[in-house]
Amino acid sequence: MIGRLRDLRWRWLIFHYKYKTRNSPESKNKSDLSLVCCSDGANENCVGYAARDPSGVLSHYKFNRRALGADDVSIRITHCGVCYADVIWSRNKHGDSKYPLVPGHEIAGVVKEVGSNCHRFKVGDHVGVGTYVNSCRDCEYCNEGLEVDCVKGSVYTFNAVDADGTITKGGYSSHIVVHERYCFKIPDNYPLASAAPLLCAGITVYAPMKRHKMNQPGKSLGVIGLGGLGHMAVKFGKAFGLNVTVFSTSISKKEEALSQLGADKFVVSSDQKQMASLVKSFDFLIDTASGDHPFDPYMALLKTGGTLALVGFPSEVKFSPASLNLGMKSISGSVTGGTKDTQEMIDFCAAQGIHPMIEIIPIQYATEALERLVKKDVKYRFVIDIESSLMDT
Structure with missing residues (x-):
């Protein structure tokens, strides 16, 4: 019964979002903004929600993920936790936000493709991605599994400059391509919605x-x-x-x-x-x-x-x-943890039956969720159901 009520609530939120957008005075005088001005170019392969200015308002956005590399994993994102970091950079609190900005660094999903040199994962595996997606992989800290403390600096999952010069975009999106080193195996019997907040909180x-x-x-x-x-x-x-x-x-x-x-x-x-x-x-x-x-x-x-x-x-x-x-x-x-500790923690939670207390929301509610987070009005973590709601935008 609870699941049915939640489903109906989501459908109402999605309908309300669409109706309000399509019937606003601005939309009646313009063509489909998601195609005209909410994308990076003609070859977008990913859809998500992005902030475009310090207001922090999130809206539909199309962009391009990099091609799959030999050591990469391509992940179909099913869930993404909402962290206060999403508020900070969506609203440019530190003065270094790079718009359009796709937040989200508590990512859980399913492997849809692996590179030719990827040996840790296979298609169909449940995986997670946390707060960083790259590092030098050669310094003393990286060699100890403390990539977050990389001497040359770890690359954050969103709003950071990656090794190829592109700006990283986070988990409020349909999929992500990540080097396998920064992916974590989630046991099949552990819910992906519960796994997402583990990757940061x-x-x-x-x-x-x-x-x-x-x-x-x-x-x-x-x-x-x-x-x-x-x-x-x-x-x-x-x-x-x-x-x-x-x-x-x-x-x-x-x-x-x-x-x-x-x-x-x-x-x-x-x-x-x-x-x-x-x-x-x-x-x-x-x-x-x-x-x-x-x-x-x-x-x-x-x-x-x-x-x-x-x-x-x-x-x-x-x-x-x-x-x-x-x-x-x-x-x-302390700030977050290395790859070894992260995988150990996920396995520990699965073995001990530890689950964060979460409120699952559709992506259309993300802006409101950030505002509620500022007001400390959540028990205790919002998790966006990307798979069930993003397809309806």
């Missing part, structure tokens, strides 16, 4: 948790912030056998943290009495909050030798040196 918290050995049963973990990243940190923490406490400024998140995600405890971080009662209680903290917040109160919660892993992006990080020096504590930063 999942690996962003999994990588530092593994690096700092936050997988020791019985240890205590505090998760700061409960959003796309935070909810995955809770899920991983419980799967690792940790005692997990969620910290949030919003008491409204208590029920979902405890009942839906299985956290052991919930703390309102603005409650000084609660915070004071937990001094030196945690082996680990993982900070997923991107809003500005004080760090000293959290550092006080760490046991001697404890570690705070920062994966959020506040505008500044301020703390007293005493917060580190007294108790031999440390703060460590």
Whole structure:
């Protein structure tokens, strides 16, 4: 019944989008814009949704993917997660957006073609693509499976300049061509819709948790912030056998943290009495909050030798040196993860039955989804059903 209602809702959204576009005053005086001004040229082989200016409004767009190379995999995209990075670059928040811009770096789909030298994948395999699609493949970090830290710089999945000089375009599109090194095998029994958010939100918290050995049963973990990243940190923490406490400024998140995600405890971080009662209680903290917040109160919660892993992006990080020096504590930063950790995480999620909590949407709803994401109005990740909705545009 729920699936039927969702299908009807999608059909209404798609119809509404088409009707509004085709019956606007502008459309009555112009030919089909998708053919006239929403494409790269006469030989487009890919269709997607792109932002064309800092308004961040996404609309139908045709463009050309590169030809399949010997080491490449061509992927029919079925799903793409919606990340805050999509908001940042669609709206040119960093001043370096390259329009038309096709967002999306949480990509899941099915292999439709492989190059002559591709040995890891075959047609029909379920695969994923994350936040980067190229690197030098020869430096010490690439050789260790840490391509994201490539000395020459990794090439991001969208809005980046690739080795051939072209601008990368992301997963809000029908297919993508990627070197096999940057593709990940998704087990056939793991839903592609669930796999998509793992490629950014999942690996962003999994990588530092593994690096700092936050997988020791019985240890205590505090998760700061409960959003796309935070909810995955809770899920991983419980799967690792940790005692997990969620910290949030919003008491409204208590029920979902405890009942839906299985956290052991919930703390309102603005409650000084609660915070004071937990001094030196945690082996680990993982900070997923991107809003500005004080760090000293959290550092006080760490046991001697404890570690705070920062994966959020506040505008500044301020703390007293005493917060580190007294108790031999440390703060460590992290952004996503390498190919080895990413494949390991996907396999772990499939084996443990770990699924992100998602809201599936049609691509016609993408602009509204970005706006809702800004307002933190999602639990906990939007996933675009590319396969079912893009064909109807």
